Amino acid sequence: MTVRHGTLSALALAALLSGCAVVDWVMPKKGLPQETFTATLTGKTAWSTKVDSIKFPLNVVVVGDRLVVADSDGVLQALNPANGQSIWRGDIKGKPSAAVGSDGRFAAAVTEDNELVVLDAGKKVWTKVLTTPVKTAPLVAGERVFVLTVDRQVMAFDVLDGRKLWEMRRPGEPLTLNQSGVVSSYKDTLVVGQGPRLAGVDPLRGTLRWEAVVGSPRGTNEVERLADLVGPLGRSGEMLCARAFQLAVGCINAERGVQVWSRNNAGTVGVSAEGDLVLGADSVDRITAWKLSNGESAWSADQLQGRKLSAPLLTGKLAVFGDSEGFVHFLSRETGKTQLRLATDGSAVVAAPQAVAGLIVVVTAKGGVFGLKVD
Template sequence: MKTHPLMPAGALRRLSAAWLLAALAACSSGPDKPKPTPLESPAPSAVRVQSLWSQRIGGLQQLPLRPVVNGDQLVLASGDGKVLALQTDSGKELWRAEVGAELSAGVGTDGRHTAVVTRANELVVLRNGEVAWRYPLKARIVTAPLVAGERVFVYAADRSVHAFDAASGAKLWSQQRPGDPLMLAQPGVLLPVRDTLVAGQGPRLAGIDPLRGSVRWEVPLASPRGTNEVERLADLVGPAGREGNVVCARSFQSAVGCVEAQGGTLLWSKASSGSTGLYADGQRVYGVDSTDRVTAYRQADGDVAWTSERFRFRGLSAPLAVGRSVVVGDAEGYVHLLSREDGQPQARVATDGSAVVGAPVLAGSAWVVVTRAGGVFAFSAQ
């Protein structure tokens, strides 16, 4: 069963809830843990997967440091402070940098400026592989910074959002929303949609003016319920799915839903127990629930198009849809391809035997996965 750390916001009395959940998680990893579903052989010649290139970046430890693609560059970071830019078509190294500290969040880039955050809560921005500036932050960061419009946006674990000038490092604004004292130590939602910065703040999706930091709209995707703070935790988890003006996200262990992000209109919300992000392609929204059941929802109304239970309890990553396939990685380092139309297995390919972390990312017509051991693998399918 998947486990997820919780983070208390200041008061020591909140620690007991986090420790209790950690103890329960430790129990779930014992002999009573559900066994992974045995792998089936995909249909013969359904899809042919080609390995394009592989690289290594170093130890990722426990962090799902998802890479980001900008044009023909793939930029990624490792938990021990390495930042690397690769050519997407060949895997050729373009530049490599050392931040000098362990990282707490993934990487953001616009192709010129690249941002990461250290475990000491320091925002570090690189320019052409060299450190341009640093800024100390007051709250812990687990969500990758967003670099867009000559700004660096940071979403903190206390649900605050901050904006910095990408060139100078000057702080432009901060936006703080009230929230529950217990927070999820897992990457959240932060992305641009036209002229709006969209961020998850608790169970709500919020549209923020990127120039001023004012809230334009906010829409709840879930209504937290429960008898204690742990049960009521419903923060939105990343990555979010986006197609055009529609953003789809998952509320931790509560719901999945889609919002029209120009005006802030809830399109639909469906109950779903899960903790990994979504992918949207305009027709369907793909997600993995807490038992590793893969589901495709119709993006228009949230009705279920298909569900696959062939990979239950295999520790699946968030999904990616590419070509005719939905791509997910698992805890044993396998990458699985399912039919985009009906969820039937199409192909399976191995990486390095360690868990696929984060979500696969699209790089042109190929996709890239990163493993716990620091392997970077690019594939395509025909």
């Protein structure tokens, strides 16, 4: 994610009137120097497959025994993560504006024409026209489809027939991001990002249960105070951890609905949390691991600066990032030192790596899907 500063200034008034986005996704530059290191792990590509190109940032959905991904032509696929083979595929008949959401059976995506399309095992079952653009993957859960629009309105639809069940409109920020936000769940609570706040919502009624601030915006104008929460959301136990755009990383106790800690950290992509750590990279790709309990720094690493890193993955003993040239970097969870680097197809890794079926799965801008095995 790159902020076009000239565009921000020129579009500030329009954004204030529309409540929509002023930030566009730009493919990063290539040709950056690589770190020199001695590998202490071995790895290989266990399988790879190809979908159409990916021209928008996305999150790969891992649901049980399958991966679900959308390409830029609107073809949705569920893949077997053990071998990359297709389980089902379907076409939403439009270019998606955001990633796909799925519960394994039903899949939901929104097109650039603001159509919410739901498929059942690859077959279209209903379509709804929305009045506001969407840049965040819908959440499919509990026989409902939850949609977060760019102005941070939340809507719930019945997954079977498309009936709108409720919508939640709250006083919004004057400026919001044209980037994937936060819509997730914790037990029986829907969790959404609204400005710099994380909100817990009753998924049956659309009423607010709790609200906590991740980071307090600073600055003297709307552009400087832009602090939307960006995905993905990190979760470890009852702690939900998020990034406020170019401002801070913070963790919320979802049982109590209160902020536990917040640390200034100017970044543009989400974080990962597992066990006792939270992991993220700032806007110059300096990596920090924070202690989950109190936000103290566990370690930091700067060997990947300037490589336009993807959102991270914490899994087992590894901290994993993709970069703008399709390399996947495996760092030690304990120290942040690089242990292994694997290549894909030379194009940017456009989603946070995912751990599934004993593999690390990454997706690239050229539409490559890779299952990487690390020993």
